[in-house]
Amino acid sequence: xxxxxxxxxxxxALWATVKLTLISAVGSLIVxxxxxxxxxxxxxxxxxxxxxxxxxxxxxxxxxxxxSCSFVLxxxxxxxxxxSADPKFADVNGFRLAAVGMTVYHATYVCExxxxxxxxxxxxxxxxxxxxxLTFSQTMRExxxxxxxxxxxxxxxxxxxxxxxxxxxxxxxxVYELSGVLKTVTExxxxxxxxxxxxxxxxxxxxxxxxxxxxxxxxxxxxxxx
Amino acid sequence: MTDQAPPAGETNVxxxxxxxxxxxxxxxxxxxxxxxxxxxxxxxxxxVVVLGPSGSGKSTLCRTINRLETYESGTITIxxxxxxxxxxxxxxxxxxxxxxxxxxxxxxxxxxLQNVTLGPIKARxxxxxxxxxxxxxxxxxVGVQEQAEKYPAQLSGGQQQRVAIxxxxxxxxxxxxxxxxxxxxxxxxxxxxxxxxxGLAKDGMTMIVVTHEMGFARRAADRVVxxxxxxxxxxxxxxxxxxxxxxxxxxxxLSKILTH
Numbered sequence: 001x002x003x004x005x006x007x008x009x010x011x012x013a014l015w016a017t018v019k020l021t022l023i024s025a026v027g028s029l030i031v032x033x034x035x036x037x038x039x040x041x042x043x044x045x046x047x048x049x050x051x052x053x054x055x056x057x058x059x060x061x062x063x064x065x066x067x068s069c070s071f072v073l074x075x076x077x078x079x080x081x082x083x084s085a086d087p088k089f090a091d092v093n094g095f096r097l098a099a100v101g102m103t104v105y106h107a108t109y110v111c112e113x114x115x116x117x118x119x120x121x122x123x124x125x126x127x128x129x130x131x132x133x134l135t136f137s138q139t140m141r142e143x144x145x146x147x148x149x150x151x152x153x154x155x156x157x158x159x160x161x162x163x164x165x166x167x168x169x170x171x172x173x174x175v176y177e178l179s180g181v182l183k184t185v186t187e188x189x190x191x192x193x194x195x196x197x198x199x200x201x202x203x204x205x206x207x208x209x210x211x212x213x214x215x216x217x218x219x220x221x222x223x224x225x226x
Numbered sequence: 227m228t229d230q231a232p233p234a235g236e237t238n239v240x241x242x243x244x245x246x247x248x249x250x251x252x253x254x255x256x257x258x259x260x261x262x263x264x265x266x267x268x269x270x271x272x273x274v275v276v277l278g279p280s281g282s283g284k285s286t287l288c289r290t291i292n293r294l295e296t297y298e299s300g301t302i303t304i305x306x307x308x309x310x311x312x313x314x315x316x317x318x319x320x321x322x323x324x325x326x327x328x329x330x331x332x333x334x335x336x337x338x339l340q341n342v343t344l345g346p347i348k349a350r351x352x353x354x355x356x357x358x359x360x361x362x363x364x365x366x367x368v369g370v371q372e373q374a375e376k377y378p379a380q381l382s383g384g385q386q387q388r389v390a391i392x393x394x395x396x397x398x399x400x401x402x403x404x405x406x407x408x409x410x411x412x413x414x415x416x417x418x419x420x421x422x423x424x425g426l427a428k429d430g431m432t433m434i435v436v437t438h439e440m441g442f443a444r445r446a447a448d449r450v451v452x453x454x455x456x457x458x459x460x461x462x463x464x465x466x467x468x469x470x471x472x473x474x475x476x477x478x479x480l481s482k483i484l485t486h
Binding site: 042122124125127128129130131132133134135138142143146147150224225226 | 329
């Protein structure tokens, strides 16, 4: 046990998983909200852009997206997201590219969760907002999005849980998060493998179980009473 | 209620001149011709009640005036300005046209006070303190000042509709549209809403009211507009309309509702 924790930087890996989860969650919440707004826009071109975004990225495997972030964005196009003088350049760049891929992919699920939230809002709410002279963006900000978020807490929570577990895909571009531990142990120390799998599995349950419980509670608490 | 200044906003047109003017307005829902060549003028300070059987297009007419419904041909002008197509101009015009809905449509996630202050703060750019002060005055006027901190779902239907009226009044509208404001209410709550509306009429508000409340039409209307099949069939003073309806459709309509 001690060798698993001391030799394989499990705490570092756990922290990387948590960090990747948080950054991607915030990123996909922002991007997903923008895409959802596009999909409700009165302008046809914007609706098309929003719909295309969802159709393209939701239907592409996450592994492919993460790999393209490294191979296409960085290696082919030379887009790096870290300072090349940094001695930890490869780690930092890989982590950030993974966060971009995670955000792009999960934003589609945030968008669709929000759209399920939109469907809980009676049409009269938007009509009333327009009838007191609010513009489209004011109506979205003041009336539609706040109610959509409240109605979408549970599906958004499901997306967060899936996102947390999906961080394991980042190992494909050598980000040292929890599944990186498994990969390294597999290569160097197969005897520790059972233990490593159990520990990593337990960490994920510890991360995601409170999310499900907490967001279920929150969803009930903030639900809009009609 | 009567010791307060009239709540209507300033208008370009003088009292008695046409504030809302619809000319040759046509609208279809698919194959259904819901508005047929509608010509209607409503003078400043006038209270017009729109009557007609269900499906006659009276709600659509009401919603077309602030462009919650689009229309295909014809023109609508409000206070001398033609109705803009979309965007910021339309939003600005809607701020001048109050609308009260059948299903109240109070913002479910905001308190009563926030419901009434939202428009003035966001669309009129009025300071929060002033907006709240005015909102409380209006809530008092409609008799729900005790409920200011509650959420819509905690109020009765009649209270919610009175708040919706206060929300519209907070914008100091030039004209108020009422789209069947009492149709979703329990019978014992109808009068509290009609009383508020009658008070507004008395204070000189320009009102277009789609309703089935014949008592209100008799009591508060300057003119009754009768619609059937998307057309305006007749327009008369209420006493004249109820005593001597001219069209067969109106006679038929009145015989069905006034026999009980």
